[in-house]
Amino acid sequence: MNSFKSYDVVIIGSGPAGSxxxxxxxKKGLSVLCIEKDEFPRFHIGESLTGNAGQIIRDLGLAEEMDAAGFPDKPGVNVIGSLSKNEFxxxxxAPTWQVRRSDFDNMLKRKALEHGVEYQQGLVKDVIKHEGKIVGAIYKADDMEHQVRSKVLVDASGQNTFLSxxxxxxxxxxxxxxxxxxxFAxxxxxxxxxxxxxTNTTILYSKQYHWSWIIPISPDTDSLGIVIPKDLYYKECKNPDDAIAWGMENISPEIRRRFQNAERIGDSQSMADFSYRIEPFVGDGWLCIGDAHRFLDPIFSYGVSFAMKEGIRAADAIKQAIDGNDWKTPFYAYRDWSNGGQQIAADLIRYFWIYPIFFGYQMQNPDLRDEVIRLLGGCCFDCEGWKAPTIFRNAIEEYDRKQMAG
Structure with a gap:
């Protein structure tokens, strides 16, 4: 095993959260090493960005590069219910884009390199502990194991959830x-x-948890996703191709119409058990960001937005912890901020699936419309005192009480 280097921060994973x-x-003057197992560019799902994500991208100075890459503008999201009814x-x-994640994530990685983040392609195998505290990581690269020491180890490994x-x-x-x-394909x-x-995102649903996305990701290419319950998948489908064909026939005639002359590019893929949470996700010398600790239903495209917002907020907590020699106060504040915003998003999604027609009505309610639009744009962490989150939470609690009472 080689001798080790030391950094203020070691990040596992270089997706949007890690970058x-x-x-x-x-920016805060900390030394950073990012360890990424995959060679970039690489395929990744999650191609529609919220308005909040668009603002972060502009703040990074990447708007012109996004346009030059041919990423379509995203004017909005069209939601179409059963038999093309209940549409809103x-x-x-805020201006934002639809993206090819292979190119987009690589763009963020290059921006991180410009800021002085060091990169190492390798596979993190384990953590290093000293007196119960995480003080580094062991990774494999070039057929050798290496040690790296850190003041804070950040898990941005996405659905690999390494620290869990x-x-x-x-x-x-x-x-x-x-x-x-x-x-999806x-x-x-x-x-x-x-x-x-x-270049709108189009969401089509037939009934609870039976839905599809259509996302234009370049001038001539669209992403199609079919999401169905697990028991239906295993009963009707043998592979992702079967699931896509089932969705085209059964979720909405709009899918059949739009794809009747389309040609698939590359292989189809499937992803299961994608909704989860991890607690705790902060500790002495470590924390998790983005999908490394929680992922919701992808229907409203929160993933990239939340990953980037958590990456930014976590950096504040890390700087405070290193400067103050106290991890609990800043890390617990980051934890509570994250949990609060994630729960508001989860409540909004559950409300939609329980009461889809009423959700459409709330979109037209002049007292709530602006709040709901902003929540769907990613403002779930910045909505203290808003009416809509309380309405969604109360409705869900009443629904759960009735379900428990039989």
Whole structure:
């Protein structure tokens, strides 16, 4: 095993959460090493960005590069219910984009390198402890094991949930939206709406937890996802192709119409058990950000936005912990901030699935419309005193009480 280097911060994973955390830590004068197991660019799902994510991208100075990459503007989200009924439109209040994650994540990685984040391609195998505190990591690169020491180890490993698997963070607990399987692929030649609506995200649903996304990710390519309950998948489908075909036939005639002349590009894939939470996700010398500790139903595209926001907020906590030699106060504040915003998003999604028609009505309610649009844009961490989150929470609690009472 080679001799080790030391950094203020070592980050596992260089997706949006890891890159933003690294950038913000470097802005605060901290030394940062990011260890990434995959060679970039690499495929990743999660291609529609909220307005909050768009603002973060502009703050990074990447707007021109996003446009030059051919990422379509995202004017809004069109939600179409069963048999093309119960339709409503969610405008995007801040300019944002639809992206090919392979290119987008690589763009963020390059920006992190510009800020002085060091990178190492390798696979993190274990953590290093000293008197119960996490003080570094062991990773494998070039067929050799290496040690690296850290003042703070950040898990940005996404759904690999590295620190949870190692027993440092809590166990992965399945949440409400877990009993679904998402199957997805890219297509050329999809029929789109006329401009300026041609690059909207389109969500189509037939009944609870049976839904589809259509996301334009380049001038000529769209991402299609089919999400169905796990028991239905295993009863009707043998593979992702079967699930996509089932969705085209059974979720909405709009899918069949739009894809009748489309050609699939590359392989289809599936993802199961994607809704989970991990507690605790902070501790002495370590914390988790983004999907490394929680992921919700992807229907409203919160993943990238929340990952980047948590990366930024975590950097503040890390700087405070290192400067003050006290991890509990800043890390617990980060934990509570994260849990609060994530729960508001979870309540909004559950309310939609329990009361989809009423959700559409709330979109038209002049007292709530602006709040709901902003929540769907990613403002779930910045909504103290708003009416809508309380309405959603109260409705869900009443629903759960009735379910328990039989």
């Amino acid at each position: 933003l955390c690294g950038i913000e830590c470097r 439109f969610i405008p995007i209040l 698997r190692k027993g440092i963070a809590g166990k992965r607990e399945i949440e409400f939206f877990s009993q679904q399987i998402a199957s 890219h297509y050329k030649g999809v029929e789109r709406d006329l401009p300026p609506f041609s």
